Every structure is written in C-alpha cells, then in structure tokens.
Amino acid sequence: MIRYCALLCLFAVLLAHSSAKDAAKDAAKTAPNNSTAPVYTSDGRLVFPANYREWIYLTTGLDMDYNPDLAAMPGHSMFDNVFVNPEAYKVFVATGTWPDKTMLVLEGRMAANKGSINKAGHFQTTEVMTRSVHLKDARFPGGWAFFPLDEDKPTKQIPKEAVCYSCHEQHAAVDTTFVQFYPTLLEIAKKKGTLAPGYWKEEAAAQTGDTPKK
Numbered sequence: 001m002i003r004y005c006a007l008l009c010l011f012a013v014l015l016a017h018s019s020a021k022d023a024a025k026d027a028a029k030t031a032p033n034n035s036t037a038p039v040y041t042s043d044g045r046l047v048f049p050a051n052y053r054e055w056i057y058l059t060t061g062l063d064m065d066y067n068p069d070l071a072a073m074p075g076h077s078m079f080d081n082v083f084v085n086p087e088a089y090k091v092f093v094a095t096g097t098w099p100d101k102t103m104l105v106l107e108g109r110m111a112a113n114k115g116s117i118n119k120a121g122h123f124q125t126t127e128v129m130t131r132s133v134h135l136k137d138a139r140f141p142g143g144w145a146f147f148p149l150d151e152d153k154p155t156k157q158i159p160k161e162a163v164c165y166s167c168h169e170q171h172a173a174v175d176t177t178f179v180q181f182y183p184t185l186l187e188i189a190k191k192k193g194t195l196a197p198g199y200w201k202e203e204a205a206a207q208t209g210d211t212p213k214k
Contacts, residue, residue, distance in 0.1 A: 036085040037101050038135055045154030046133065046147040049085075052105040056089040058082040058182045062111065062122065066167060077111035079124045082182065088136075092185060096192025098175050102136040105149070132158075134168070134177065144168070144176050173199040 033039045036055065039047040061080040084092075088102035110127040113120075131149035146158040146165070158164065173180040173196055174189050180199055189195050 036087060036103075038103055038137060041154045045156055046135070046149075047154045048149050048151050049103065049105065049133070050151070052083050052103075052107075055083040055085050055105070058084055058104075058185065061181060064181075066171070077113075077122055078129055079109045079111050079122075081107045081109065081124075083107070093188060096174070096189045096194035098136050098177065100136055100138055100143075104134040104177060106130075106132050106134070136175075142169075171198065171202065172196065 033047040033049055034051045035049065036051075039049075041047065059082050063077050064080060083105045085101075085103045088099055091097075091099040107128060108130040110125045110129055111122040112125045113122050115123065115125075133147045133149055135145050135147060136143060137145065140157070141160065142165075144165075146162065148155050148158065168176040168178070172178055173186065174194050179185050179189050179195075180203070
C-alpha cells in the first residue's frame with residue numbers, strides 16, 4: 001500500500017511538473033516577445049513582436065488607400081510605417097524575394113499639422129491607430145497570413161476570406177508583398193528579375209492612365 005501511494009504521489013508530481021512546463025511555455029509566449037521570428041501560442045495565435053521598431057525600416061505612406069471609393073472620402077490623415085525583420089531583409093537584398101518566417105509589420109500613426117514650431121506639412125504623432133503583420137510561414141495555406149497586432153494579447157489570424165489576401169495576391173510586386181511601394185527594395189527586385197508580371201502591367205497602365213487588362 002505504501003509503495004502504491006508513493007507511485008501515486010510520483011505520478012501526481014510528474015503530472016504537475018508537466019502542466020507547469022506547459023503553462024510556462026504559454027506564459028513565455030505571452031510575455032514581451034523580443035524575437036525577430038514569429039512566436040505562436042499553443043493555439044496558433046501570434047504574439048506581439050514588441051521590438052519591431054528596431055527592425056529594418058522600409059517605407060512610409062501618407063493617406064494611402066487602394067479602394068477608389070474610400071480614397072475620395074475626407075477624414076483624418078495617417079502615416080503607414082513598414083518594418084521587416086532583419087533576417088528576411090538580408091535574404092531579400094541577396095535574392096530579391098522573401099524567405100520563410102518573413103514578418104512585415106504595418107504601423108498606422110495619426111498625422112498632425114499643428115504642434116511645436118510646425119507651420120506646414122504633417123508629422124507623426126505618438127498615437128498608434130493600428131498595427132498588423134503580413135507573415136510568411138509554410139504552416140499557413142498559401143504560405144502567407146495576416147494578423148492584427150495587439151500589445152496586450154496574442155491574436156488570431158485574419159480569415160482567408162478577407163479582401164487583403166486577394167488584393168495582395170493580385171497586385172503585389174513580389175511574393176504577395178507591395179514592394180512597388182518600398183523604393184529601396186523595388187530597385188533590388190528589378191535587378192534580380194523577381195517582379196511579378198502583373199506589376200509591369202499595372203505600372204504601365206498607371207503611366208498611361210489606362211485600366212490594366214486581366
């Protein structure tokens with residue numbers, strides 16, 4: 001009986017230890033994430049990359065919109081800043097395309113024109129309006145996924161039915177990414193010959209004002 005009780009105690013200790021390890025793993029994944037690679041929780045949610053502003057800065061757009069119906073609507077101004085993890089950037093510079101585990105972070109910041117000594121133009125404020133990540137990972141169907149970003153908690157993948165997927169697949173210059181708006185990378189893609197045929201059609205149409213043929 002003593003031996004049986006001892007075995008039960010040992011089993012309980014091992015079970016508790018295993019549960020503690022699993023909890024510690026998930027706790028680590030929900031703690032501040034300073035990795036430059038994607039980190040997921042056990043249920044597949046993406047953990048906020050807290051140090052993304054230390055990554056490679058690619059470009060900033062001001063009040064950009066791909067929907068002609070929305071582009072004409074008045075509203076507040078916003079800067080869109082794009083960052084990519086350093087490892088992916090190095091591969092792109094060498095090859096003109098993105099490796100697996102590429103993470104492109106889009107940060108939308110409120111624009112202002114009144115402040116300090118500014119008299120004209122716009123500057124970025126401390127107010128972050130939105131964050132999202134475009135992530136290349138073979139674990140996802142099609143190889144790419146979009147996630148909203150939340151500093152407070154890991155987030156679920158944006159459903160594949162969302163328009164962002166089809167838009168990027170149809171109009172992206174390189175590997176479902178809008179390299180056409182990243183000036184330093186666009187030149188690299190041209191030299192490496194990795195620009196999508198659709199990019200050239202849309203670029204030619206943009207220069208002439210025509211609608212590109214599908």
